[in-house]
Amino acid sequence: MDILPVLKTGKLIVLYTLDAARTESMTLIAELGLRGAVTILDGGNRYQPYQVAMLLRRKTVDISTVANRLFSRRAFTCYEMNTLLGSTPSLNQPYLILDLLNTFYDDHVPASEAARLLVSCLNQIQRLLLSGPVVVTLAPPLVNERAFLFEQVCRKADEVLIKELPIYKPVQPSLF
Numbered sequence: 001m002d003i004l005p006v007l008k009t010g011k012l013i014v015l016y017t018l019d020a021a022r023t024e025s026m027t028l029i030a031e032l033g034l035r036g037a038v039t040i041l042d043g044g045n046r047y048q049p050y051q052v053a054m055l056l057r058r059k060t061v062d063i064s065t066v067a068n069r070l071f072s073r074r075a076f077t078c079y080e081m082n083t084l085l086g087s088t089p090s091l092n093q094p095y096l097i098l099d100l101l102n103t104f105y106d107d108h109v110p111a112s113e114a115a116r117l118l119v120s121c122l123n124q125i126q127r128l129l130l131s132g133p134v135v136v137t138l139a140p141p142l143v144n145e146r147a148f149l150f151e152q153v154c155r156k157a158d159e160v161l162i163k164e165l166p167i168y169k170p171v172q173p174s175l176f
Contacts, residue, residue: 007032007094007133007135008133009092009129009130009131009132009133010129010130010133011129011133011134011158011159012125012129012133012134012136012156012157012158012159013133013134013135013136013157013158013159013160013161014135014136014137014138014153014154014157014159014160014161015135015136015137015138015161015163016137016138016139016140016150016154016160016161016162016163017137017139017162017163018139018140019139022046022048022137024137024163025046025047025096025098025135025137026047026048026051026052026055027055028096028135029047029052029070029096030052030055030056030059030066032094032096033052033056033066033067033069033070034056034059034060034066036069036093037069037070037071037091037093038069038070038071038093038094038095038096039071039072039073039088039091039093039094039095039096040070040071040072040073040095040096040098041072041073041074041075041081041084041085041088041095041096041097041098042072042073042074042075042098042099043074043075043081043097043098043099043100043101043102043103044098044099044102044103044139045074045099045102046098046099046137047072047074047098049067049070049072052070053067073088075103076103077103077106077109078103078104078106078109078113078114078117078118079117080103081100081103081104081117081121082117082120082121082124085097085120085121085124085125085128086120086124088124088128090127090128090130090131090132091131091132092131092132093131093132094132094133094134094135095128095132095133095134095135096134096135096136096137097125097134097135097136097137098137099137099138099139100121100136100137100138100153101118101138101139101141101146101149101150101153102139104117104118104146104149105141105142105143105146105149107143111145111146111148114146114149115148115149115152118149118152118153119152122152122153122156125156126156136153136157138150138153138154
């Protein structure tokens with residue numbers, strides 16, 4: 001799933017997998033970090049700096065220079081995600097929003113409030129798109145009542161990439 005060629009200013013790319021594209025995100029962060037500054041906004045505790053460092057070590061010995069180009073911030077609630085996006089400066093660099101909807105799936109937040117906050121977040125993402133590409137990773141909702149949030153994000157995307165996990169079928173071993 002090589003999305004580097006499609007990353008352009010003004011494009012919103014959505015990566016959808018059951019694990020919110022955890023492995024793909026870390027690979028993308030490492031590759032983008034080698035090229036320049038990257039802002040990482042984490043909504044689901046998906047950012048793994050150690051894994052990114054291991055990926056970078058395969059490509060460069062100057063890990064600290066690349067690591068200094070990676071700016072990460074974390075949101076623990078959908079309210080914080082809204083504030084986080086609103087306070088993120090528009091810079092000429094890519095933005096990765098990891099597991100955007102994780103905090104919106106919280107059943108302690110009414111669905112109408114989650115919808116209102118998501119509209120605000122999507123407006124902030126549109127603002128960020130003016131200065132750089134935005135990649136959003138998503139995981140499926142835990143309950144069907146929150147599926148509309150996923151659909152709302154996908155409607156705003158320029159491209160939605162879905163990675164399905166392989167299905168392993170049982171194999172009968174031969175006796176001889």
